[in-house]
Amino acid sequence: xxxxxxxxxxxxxxxxxxxxxxxxxxxxxxxxxxxxxxxxxxxxxxxxxxxxxxxxxxxxxxxxxxxxxxxxxxxxxxxxxxxxxxxxxxxxxxxxxxxxxxxxxxxxxxxxxxxxxxxxxxxxxxxxxxxxxxxxxxxxxxxxxxxxxxxxxxxxxxxxxxxxxxxxxxxxxxxxxxxxxxxxxxxxxxxxxxxxxxxxxxxxxxxxxxxxxxxxxxxxxxxxxxxxxxxxxxxxxxxxxxxxxxxxxxxxxxxxxxxxxxxxxxxxxxxxxxxxxxxxxxxxxxxxxxxxxxxxxxxxxxxxxx
Amino acid sequence: xxxxxxxxxxxxxxxxxxxxxxxxxxxxxxxxxxxxxxxxxxxxxxxxxxxxxxxxxxxxxxxxxxxxxxxxxxxxxxxxxxxxxxxxxxxxxxxxxxxxxxxxxxxxxxxxxxxxxxxxxxxxxxxxxxxxxxxxxxxxxxxxxxxxxxxxxxxxxxxxxxxxxxxxxxxxxxxxxxxxxxxxxxxxxxxxxxxxxxxxxxxxxxxxxxxxxxxxxxxxxxxxxxxxxxxxxxxxxxxxxxxxxxxxxxxxxxxxxxxxxxxxxxxxxxxxxxxxxxxxxx
Numbered sequence: 103x104x105x106x107x108x109x110x111x112x113x114x115x116x117x118x119x120x121x122x123x124x125x126x127x128x129x130x131x132x133x134x135x136x137x138x139x140x141x142x143x144x145x146x147x148x149x150x151x152x153x154x155x156x157x158x159x160x161x162x163x164x165x166x167x168x169x170x171x172x173x174x175x176x177x178x179x180x181x182x183x184x185x186x187x188x189x190x191x192x193x194x195x196x197x198x199x200x201x202x203x204x205x206x207x208x209x210x211x212x213x214x215x216x217x218x219x220x221x222x223x224x225x226x227x228x229x230x231x232x233x234x235x236x237x238x239x240x241x242x243x244x245x246x247x248x249x250x251x252x253x254x255x256x257x258x259x260x261x262x263x264x265x266x267x268x269x270x271x272x273x274x275x276x277x278x279x280x281x282x283x284x285x286x287x288x289x290x291x292x293x294x295x296x297x298x299x300x301x302x303x304x305x306x307x308x309x310x311x312x313x314x315x316x317x318x319x320x321x322x323x324x325x326x327x328x329x330x331x332x333x334x335x336x337x338x339x340x341x342x343x344x345x346x347x348x349x350x351x352x353x354x355x356x357x358x359x360x361x362x363x364x365x366x367x368x369x370x371x372x373x374x375x376x377x378x379x380x381x382x383x384x385x386x387x388x389x390x391x392x393x394x395x396x397x398x399x400x401x402x403x404x405x406x407x408x
Numbered sequence: 409x410x411x412x413x414x415x416x417x418x419x420x421x422x423x424x425x426x427x428x429x430x431x432x433x434x435x436x437x438x439x440x441x442x443x444x445x446x447x448x449x450x451x452x453x454x455x456x457x458x459x460x461x462x463x464x465x466x467x468x469x470x471x472x473x474x475x476x477x478x479x480x481x482x483x484x485x486x487x488x489x490x491x492x493x494x495x496x497x498x499x500x501x502x503x504x505x506x507x508x509x510x511x512x513x514x515x516x517x518x519x520x521x522x523x524x525x526x527x528x529x530x531x532x533x534x535x536x537x538x539x540x541x542x543x544x545x546x547x548x549x550x551x552x553x554x555x556x557x558x559x560x561x562x563x564x565x566x567x568x569x570x571x572x573x574x575x576x577x578x579x580x581x582x583x584x585x586x587x588x589x590x591x592x593x594x595x596x597x598x599x600x601x602x603x604x605x606x607x608x609x610x611x612x613x614x615x616x617x618x619x620x621x622x623x624x625x626x627x628x629x630x631x632x633x634x635x636x637x638x639x640x641x642x643x644x645x646x647x648x649x650x651x652x653x654x655x656x657x658x659x660x661x662x663x664x665x666x667x668x669x670x671x672x673x674x675x676x677x678x679x680x681x682x683x684x685x686x687x688x689x690x
Binding site (some may be wrong): 138142145147148150152153154155157158159160161162163164165183184187191192248 | 419522529530532533534536537539540541542543544545546547549551554570571574575576577635
């Protein structure tokens with residue numbers, strides 16, 4: 103997913119000299135080619151995320167389209183007030199990219215778990231939020247984010263299976279992507295965890311339970327009509343996110359349902375409970391540990407709709 | 409700047425003095441009327457702001473977003489009343505608007521705001537934000553081969569913020585010669601003198617060690633300020649820090665060098681006395 107992003111950004115940078123990539127001294131081996139081809143559109147701001155964000159904002163206010171690039175919580179929480187007061191309030195075209203959503207850097211420890219970023223960014227006015235579920239979705243969304251004026255947050259997985267490459271339906275900003283249809287339940291997921299959800303839905307199908315799967319790659323603005331349709335047309339909604347259950351995708355979906363008076367027959371949020379994860383493990387291990395891996399999703403959905 | 413003052417340095421200085429006095433008067437009335445703090449901080453920087461708007465900045469009040477303009481950021485946003493006053497005096501908007509400062513429904517918030525206020529480049533208020541953005545603006549100007557300069561006016565207490573040192577580090581490394589930081593060095597911060605809070609000295613050396621050129625100057629001497637704020641146009645020279653030694657509350661005797669007037673609001677007899685000292689009756 104990270105490579106797909108950089109590849110697409112290079113294609114765009116070749117056509118549009120306003121595009122600048124500013125890294126917080128991360129991206130070893132991934133950004134070299136960008137730097138080589140576009141030295142005037144590349145800047146390493148050093149290990150200083152507050153200033154990286156401020157510099158990006160200053161450049162954006164001067165007409166550039168700036169991507170800030172770092173990992174985990176560094177381009178978001180570390181410089182949150184710069185984002186709020188400077189980037190977002192001034193509607194600057196800064197696209198914040200965090201590689202390593204959720205437990206991508208699981209074994210590195212709690213500091214590197216980006217597990218509340220979606221909730222926190224969602225609360226801030228003026229920024230759109232995308233968490234693609236595959237390299238294909240990341241590839242599609244980069245162009246959308248460049249075309250849309252103003253700030254964006256793009257949460258990427260370090261790596262993600264390209265399971266939906268070239269497959270319809272197309273990925274459009276702001277519209278949930280239906281990856282599978284079914285009636286028993288709708289699984290709505292955002293970010294790399296979509297791969298677990300796809301696998302869970304396949305398993306549920308074998309067990310006679312057909313599920314709709316929506317990739318909510320654009321978390322804000324959220325696709326209310328897809329949520330509403332899921333509430334009406336299927337037996338329930340289960341949200342899955344590699345993020346705190348507080349204030350992220352699950353909260354957003356619940357808000358839409360209740361405010362549209364489209365209460366799903368059954369509803370469940372799967373995500374990280376309201377606690378930090380201190381056990382050591384890779385992404386797959388930690389997903390299992392907190393109950394958002396394929397098998398846990400299958401169990402939860404079966405319990406929900408049976 | 410009149411034609412006469414362009415020829416006559418004394419007349420030029422007198423014009424800046426008059427502008428600084430009007431900025432102080434506006435700000436005194438604005439903060440007193442609105443019931444808001446920070447008059448000491450405005451008075452401290454009034455001569456710097458007057459010199460910038462009266463002499464140094466290339467801006468166009470009729471075209472506030474003129475692409476070639478110099479950028480000015482007030483990073484010590486709490487002194488916003490002084491910048492609103494300078495902008496009104498420079499023709500960016502009707503000085504009558506100043507009467508709405510800090511009132512319900514107004515565009516002129518206590519900390520400087522760019523929303524709907526012509527000439528304000530950036531909204532600030534939380535300290536340690538302006539210089540990094542100034543770095544980005546100067547860096548972008550270099551990429552575009554533009555000639556404009558970027559000025560960031562900071563407080564001394566603000567230099568406690570680590571984000572400033574990230575920006576100072578960045579600007580020094582990249583030799584952002586068109587970036588100028590002006591520090592209003594009045595040696596008093598929110599609660600106590602800077603030396604009793606987090607000592608900044610050796611302050612000039614700190615900036616120099618981060619590869620800046622430092623110009624120490626009397627922050628109430630318009631001619632000296634104007635000289636310190638003028639540079640040869642070299643986009644790859646070291647950035648300049650104008651360390652302006654100032655007196656907090658400058659211009660009203662009982663407000664000078666007093667931490668009290670960071671927060672106190674002049675009312676009644678105090679307001680009358682301050683207005684008299686600033687020559688409001690003239």
